[in-house]
Amino acid sequence: MRKLYQRLALVLGMSAVMTVLIFTVSLYGRSRAENIHYLRQLLDGVEENLSHNSEDYRERLELLEEDYLKRARAAEYILSSGPGLVSEEELQIIKELMEVRAVTVIGNSGEILMSTEDRTGDESEESVFHVTVKAQSDRFAAVRVDADPGRLGLMDREDLMRSTLRQATTEHRTGIMAVDPETGEIIGFTRNNAQDFELAGIDTASEFLGLLESMADRRAAVLRVNEVYQRVLVRETEGYYLVAFSALDTVFADMTWSFWEGLIGIGAVSTAAILLVRYYLKKYLFRHFETVKEDISRVLAGAAGSGAADAGIPEVQAFVAAISELEKGYLDQAEGMHRMKDELSRARTEAERDKLTGLYNRRGMEKRVEIFLKQETPAGTFVLFDLDNFKRVNDSEGHPEGDRVLERFAACLRECFRKDDSLGRLGGDEFAALISGPVPDERLEEIFCAVMSGVREGLETYYKKYGVSVSIGAVPIDGKVRTYKGLYKCADTALYIAKYLGKDRCYINKEKISCMKKECIRCREDCPRSRLLDLKSREE
Template identity: 30%
Template sequence: MKKLCEKILTILISIFVVSSLLLSAVLYSAIYYMEIHTEELAARDAVDQLVDVILQLEEANQKAKELFVEDYLNRMSFISYLVEDCLEADLAISDAQWAEILERYQNMTNVVSYIRNIPTQLSRILFAVDAQTGEVIGVSRNNVQTMEMENRLERLRDRMDTPGVEWINGQEYLVVVEECGPYLLGFASEMGELQNRSVQYALFGMISIVIVLLIVTMIVYYSIKRYILRDLTMITEGIERFVSGDRQVEFPQAYSQEMNVLCRNLRLLIETVDNSSSRLTLLVEQLGMKVEVYEYNSELDQCYFSRNAFEMLGVSEAEAAAMAKEAYEAGCEPESVKHLRSGRVVRVHRVRNGATLFGFLYDITEEYEKEHQLRTQLQHAQGESQRDSLTGLYNRKYLEDAVTDYVNKHRDPKGVLISIDMDNFKKINDTEGHLEGDRVLLQFARLLESSFRACDVKARMGGDEFAVFLPGEVSEQALRQKLERLIRDCRICLAEKYETHGLSISVGAVFLDRENADYKMLYQLSDAAMYTAKNNGKDSLQIG
């Protein structure tokens, strides 16, 4: 659950960072375009005011100029009269001088002087340009008095309809232009300053957003941890305790109603699962005596047994659970017979349903013992009969008669006699009992029956020794392949004993020909070959 908390915190931090970056980018863009729009409106207002003032100024100047010129001329005539009469000096003013004086006055009251006397911020420029030539007539006094632009007149006329960005004196400016008589009046605002202001506002806004998002993130994480993760941790720990074997699991009151419903359902589920043993016991009581049942659930890793199952198996609860789990994982056959250490014989019938394995245990000890007694009695009654009473294979006497009869009937007899001895078989009898040993002998006898032809004579010589006679000509290569397959199939058929006790077979074989056309000699040679294989490490074959 700690890892889950870390993952949730990581996700929240990621969302916080991404949201901060996105909101910061959106905020900067919004502020930047807002600044441009605001500056554009301010520029239009400034140019409109400038146009109005210049139009009023032109009208006022025209009236004032008429009065001033007339008064100015009267005064100069009077001064000239006084000077000529009183000072007897010739101070007549020529027409060119009068024109220069008038022009100097007009320059003092025209558009150029007005614009040049307007104070502005260093990042803003008010300017007037000749509408015909594009010559710069005037620039506000706080700014550089030049306007270096490519195609100045053309570019400024383009900005009369649509304000936009232009390069002036090597820098980008937002330019707004309006035509006023013979002039193009304009306002230019430095883009760098707009960007700096946008960054400052965006930075302030971003810090505010980060603080708000951080507070929201911490509140969300705390709420999730307190009202969800706490309950999930409690539920997970309870389930883990139940899976580990603790039957006294309790789920305390949760914060949310949904979690309370989940806890209640889990309690009902645990009670249902925990009552599995009682249900199995009730089922067994209905089936009758000498039957026990178990249930293994691999997903929960839990095993439930009926009441007397442990007594029947002669093991503890932990050992019984381990046996059931091993049977599930190994995928054992649906039905098998178990010879227990206690001496009991139990037939196990298994039914697998998805992740659950059901096992039905039948105590057949009495039946098995009766069968064994009947088999022994039958063997004594038959005496020297042809069949081995335990395995159903032919016995030693029959094999000897069959080989001798075959040799006598053929002038050039061909065939193979195979001797087989089971390695480490005594360990099974000593540790698991003779009943389990008999079961292993029966399994191996069935393997021999399925591994050789119907015409081949398969015999149990006694104890854990077997022999097979193959009449007819057989190549050495074919014989070796058959015996290797027999050894391999034995490992698979008796895999459990092979792993626990090292059970295997040593095989010796000898070919029948004219030189050894005698049963006793043939058997001695095959037996010697078998012991050679055993001395070479067991679980192998030797062809003599």
């Protein structure tokens, strides 16, 4: 019995050691993943803040342009109102009234007639911001106003990056810095960490830049920085290298503390388990063995046994049989449930798919668009396709041949779009696509040209014989239109414009016009569809 206890303790001890080892490896992997995820979150936050700051800078610049345009027009009005050119003193007064750096009067031949600033000297002090307006007077051609840099409050790229880094919040011994990819100069650091970055084994700027280039947008690496091993993640954005770094000693300290906590906990649980197993084995199993031993001794001695040794055998057999029946019934029931689940899933899929092309049908496509529009800030493109002159194929070749044309066009769409994009046949020869994520206009035009070229090549016979081509209408998704019906109207308007322009082409409805009236009611000042209707009426 002592050997059994020893072996049991050995097995449980080895199990505890294996558990601790697995726990340690798992803990290291989790700590490493969390640390890398945190560094990526820091970089994402800086990139987002930098994007917002750049956008605010552009908006401020637009407001300044509008403001200085008004000042230039005011100066031009004052200069044009007098009977002749003003004196230099009067031009200086106009400059001070406009609160600008300089006011310049330009003649009809492009020469400078008057200026509050000497422009014949060093051109290195060229104005960073100026506005020129055409004159209403025949005495001179234009008036130029140069902004006063001291009043603009504009930042250069480096100041914008430093300001963005100062806004970032990082943990202790974790930071972000920006590096100029041309010179290797460190532009700035986040505020709550060391303001130096000494990399072991790197002595020159070229070596430093080469290392950053090799690490940009790749996996994190462990480097010795400032005499401490740190995990470093590099990303290239806005013309700079963003370098996020975090000291590993804090990570290993947390991991070591968690390891000892886990070891103590597992040791305590293992010890309690050994004691409990020993107690219950002694109470139930070994006492039963002693009873069996005593019964065998009685039988050998010619006495009747107590019957306790085999009294439980029939009950055990019945219990095992009952468990077997329950298990069989459960397996049969589970198999039936899985079969019903598969049939239900298949029925749902068939209800949302077009049988001819395998694409989503109108119901399935509408469902996916509505789900996509429920996002907080949806971004993408909704596209409608219509096969030009498709009716000629049905009338001349029959509907079976027309179905083959539709199948080939569906295959063409699959080749031109990504797997993440949703494709559907809304009915007849009308198809639709939902492109997820923002896509530049140039890329959209490349996709649409690929579709039109695919139709001409894949349906070459029908293109030459019946003029079968495809017209495409698209509308960007930016959260302003929140219903499938509204998107469909905008895409349908774009499709109408593409067909009216001569078919076999595409049109992107950036203005989100949804008007389909045959006669324009002048609901917009600038409407591409209105211009087409006017052109059509003049041709008729």
